[in-house]
Every structure is written in structure tokens, then in C-alpha cells.
Amino acid sequence: MNPIMKFIHLMGSPPWFYQFSGRLIPWLWGLFVVLAACGLYLGLVKAPPDYLQGESARIMYIHVPSAWMSMMIYALMAVMGFVGLVWHVRIAEILAISSAPIGALFTAVALASGSLWGRPTWGTYWVWDARLTSELVLLFLYLGVIGLYSAFDEPRKAARAASLLALVGLVNLPIIHYSVTWWNTLHQGSSIGASGSSIHPSMLWPLLIMALATKFYYAANLLSRARIRLIEQDQRKNWVRELLQEGTA
Amino acid sequence: MSHTPFILAAYGVATLLLLWGALAPVLRARKLKSEIRARLERTGD
Amino acid sequence: MSGTSAWHAFTALLRRDLVLAFRRRTEMFQPLIFLLVVVSLFPLGVGPSPQLLASIAPGVIWIAALLATVLSLDTLFRSDFEDGTLEQFVVSGHPLTAIAFAKILAHWMVAGVPLVLMTPLLSLWMNLSVDGMVVMLVTLVLGTPVLSLVGSIGGALTVSLKRGGQLLSLLVFPLYVPLLIVATNAVSAAVAGLPYTGQLGLMVAGLIAALTLAPFATAAALKLSLE
Secondary structure (H helix, E strand, O other): OOHHHHHHHHHOOHHHHHHHHHHHHHHHHHHHHHHHHHHHHHHHHHOOOEOOOEHHHHHHHHHHHHHHHHHHHHHHHHHHHHHHHHHOOHHHHHHHHHHHHHHHHHHHHHHHHHHHHHHHHHOOOOOOOHHHHHHHHHHHHHHHHHHHHHHOOOHHHHHHHHHHHHHHHHHHHHHHHHHHHHHHHHHHOOOOOOOOOOOOHHHHHHHHHHHHHHHHHHHHHHHHHHHHHHHHHOOOOHHHHHHHHHHHO | OOOHHHHHHHHHHHHHHHHHHHHHHHHHHHHHHHHHHHHHHHHOO | OHHHHHHHHHHHHHHHHHHHHHHOHHHHHHHHHHHHHHHHHHHHHHOOOHHHHHHHHHHHHHHHHHHHHHHHHOOOOHHHHHOOHHHHHHHOOOOHHHHHHHHHHHHHHHHHHHHHHHHHHHHHHOOOOHHHHHHHHHHHHHHHHHHHHHHHHHHHHHOOOOOHHHHHHHHHHHHHHHHHHHHHHHHHHHHOOOOOHHHHHHHHHHHHHHHHHHHHHHHHHHHHHHO
16 A cells, blocks of 8 residues: 555544644644744734835735635635545544634634724725625635534534535635625725735735744644544544543543 | 724734634533543443 | 436426415415515615615615525425425435426425516515616526525525524525625616626526536435435
8 A cells, every 4th residue: 555545544543543633733833833923023023014005014914814714724624525525534524524613713814804904994994895795705604614513413414514515605605706806896996905916025925924824723723623523423432432541540 | 093003903803813713622622521531430431 | 217207206296396385375475475575674764765775776676585585495395304205205216306406496486486576566666767677577587596596405404404494594695695796786787777788698607507506416415414
């Protein structure tokens, strides 16, 4: 068996996944903290204020990565949900449903920071701008997935239903995005985007570092959420019993 | 208009939300594990 | 062979659903009365100014149509699920997609078509011009099947839940956003004397996409709910 297939095979084993992710999580958190510290230092201290938007452009370093993450996590959630639905891979189901709250969190951060950026820039906290509106619809999509999951009693059935909804949402997401953008150009004319067309390297670097940092946040958080779901579902199985009895001894 | 309060508020909200997102599973794991341990000790099951 | 059997199941189920709906006429009219009441609340809420009403008319009528559809979606699969008919459909070996499609078509004929027929009255109330009314009719003819098709996925996902109704609206409304945007825009453009064929083209594309994809998703969701 080649190493990749072996890895995938091992990932399907709950105790192995639990052990492996437990060892990985501290490293992922560490990388997140280091990268976030670098990104924030570069973005908030070193980078010059934007010549158009002034100091408020510094909000971009949290807003843009969060918005990217909110969309990336939705796509990943749907893909993992698809794997779970088609091949009945339980780890994939768990990873899909564990992604939803993290994605919703990033969407909320993107909305809050976008609105706080809007006050000094547009003079109001909320504008029905294309970006904010699609983020809002995305938040509703996440809440639908979370709501559907929690409405079922049986966790595996819940995860499969939520995965199917996430897939339907993924097909719709580009349509929503383009229709909202189109609607926005019709109703508002052009507004200042959150990022200029050409961006200075001193502003690009902190942005990219923050984008990378949020990916580690997602990975660490996803694994720790997945671990809980796993022991919750398997709490009457031997490996969980052994694991917890070892812990107390 | 000074932009600083808005920048601080944006990063403050983001920190709070992300911190909560990171801590929630830790607390949940602790609670769940102690529940399962209690059940194991009570019933041996 | 399986093609003819699927067709047979499809027509039999469609006929049965229409007969059942006709027998429960009062139930069928409830979403329509709801639609009338919701639209009539707007002049009371925002004032009777004809210009204002005309300018918000496309959005108001379309949003009322979305609400009325979601109201009737909850019952789409529920009674068949509760009395075990749905399980029999699966056991019967007929393709579930054909069955889902028949249910969706019946839903559109019972809930969507009357909604389209109400448009002249609603347009009159909302002071919509004749051009606007005609385009409103066209958008509803193209859009209500999409409402039934996309909504049926949500209905199938929530059918095994005791209180699926409230959840259903949360699941379905975000998916309706593009349709709402394009349809209301077409009507507004027609009222303003601007071209609107592009918007109608998008709606046709959306209808075709929903027709080809939604029945499969609904069938998958039904299968899941019956597990």
C-alpha cells in the first residue's frame, strides 16, 4: 500500500484519528499564534495608512481573511459532506458538520469588521453593499446547516442531512454571489471596494500572512471540534472507554 | 473623524469571537469527558 | 421497460396528488388567502401613496409569493411521510426522482398556478402599471416552478422532523435570493421602460437548472429522511 492510501485508510479509524489529531492540534495553534502576531504587527504597526481610506484600511487585515475563510470553509464543508454522503465516511461527515460553526464565526467576523470599516468610510454602519450582502446570505446558509443538524436526534442522519443542504448551498453560492453583485451595481453605482485594485507590498504581506494564520486557526479548531463529536458518538465503544480510563489512572 | 476606535473595535470583536470559537470546544470536551467518566464509574458501562 | 414504469408511476402519482388537493380545497386556499392578506398589509403599513406602492410593488408581490410558497411546502411530503406512503414509494422500486418530480409538479399546479392567477388583482392593489403586470405574470410563471423545485429539497430534508416548518423557511429563503433579485428587477425594468429580456433569459436558465438538478437532490433528501 502506498503511503497516501495508508494515511487515508488510517484516518478512517476513530482511535487513530483521535490520537493523530491530538498530537497535531498544539502545533497548529502554535503556528496560528506566531503567524497572527507577525501579521498584526506588520499590518497594524508597520504598514502605512492607505492614501485613500486612511487608517481605517487596517481593518482589512482581519476583514478580508475572514471573508475568504467564510467562503473557503463553506466549500470545504460541502466537499467533505459529499465524501461522507457518497462513500459513507464517518470522519468526513464529522469534519463537514464541525466546519459549520467555524465558518459561521468567520462570517460573523467578516460582517462585524466590514460594518465597522463602513462607518468611517461610508459614514454608516450598514450599506447593502455586494460584499456585505453576500456575507449576510452566507451567514444564513451556515445557520441553516447548523439548524438542520441540531434538529435531528440521530447524529449520523443529522450530519448527512446537513451535508446535503451544504451541497445544495454550494451550487447556489456562486449564483447568489453574482446576482447580489449584479443587483448592487444596478442600485448603487460603484462604491469603494474594500481593497484597491493595486495594492502596495507593505499592505499585501500582512494580508497574506493573516490569511495563512486563519487557515491554521480553522485547522486546529476543526480538529478539536471533530474530536469531541467523535468521542460523543463513540462514547459506548471500547476505545473511548480505554482512553478515558487511562486518563483517570 | 478618528479611525482608531473603529479599528480597535473591529479587532476586539474579531478577537472575542475567535477566542470564544477556540475555547468552546475545549470546555465542551472537558464536560463531555467528565460526564462519560462519571457514567463509567457509576455503571461500569 | 423501467422508463415506462417510471412514467406510469409519475402520472399515477400526479393524478392522485391533484385529486387529493382538490378534495382538501380549504387547505389549498390557505396560502392564497395568506398571500392576499400579506400584500394588503403593505398599503396599510407604508401608506397608500400610489407612487410609493408602485415602486415597491415588485418586491412586495414577490416576497409575498415566497412566503406563501414556503407555507405550503411544509405539507408537501408530510402526510405521505406520516402515513407511510412515502416508504411504500421507495419499496415499490420506482425511481425516487420520478416520484419526487411528480410531487413537485403537483405542488406547483396546486400552489404555484393559483398564485400566478392572483397577479392581476395584486398588481391592481399595488398600483402596478399594465406593462409591469404583464412582466410580473411572466416572472411568476417562470419563477414559481423554481420556488417549488428548490423548496422541495428543504421540504424533503425536514419531513422527518416534528417541527420542521420554522426550520424550512431558514433553509429555503437564502436559496431564493437570486430568483428574488432577478425577478423583481425584471418587473422594475419593465415599469421604467427599460429592456428586461436579459433578466427573463436568466430566469429561463434558472428554471432549466432547477428542473435538471432539484428532483435528484429532493430524491436524495427523501431517501435520507426515510433511513
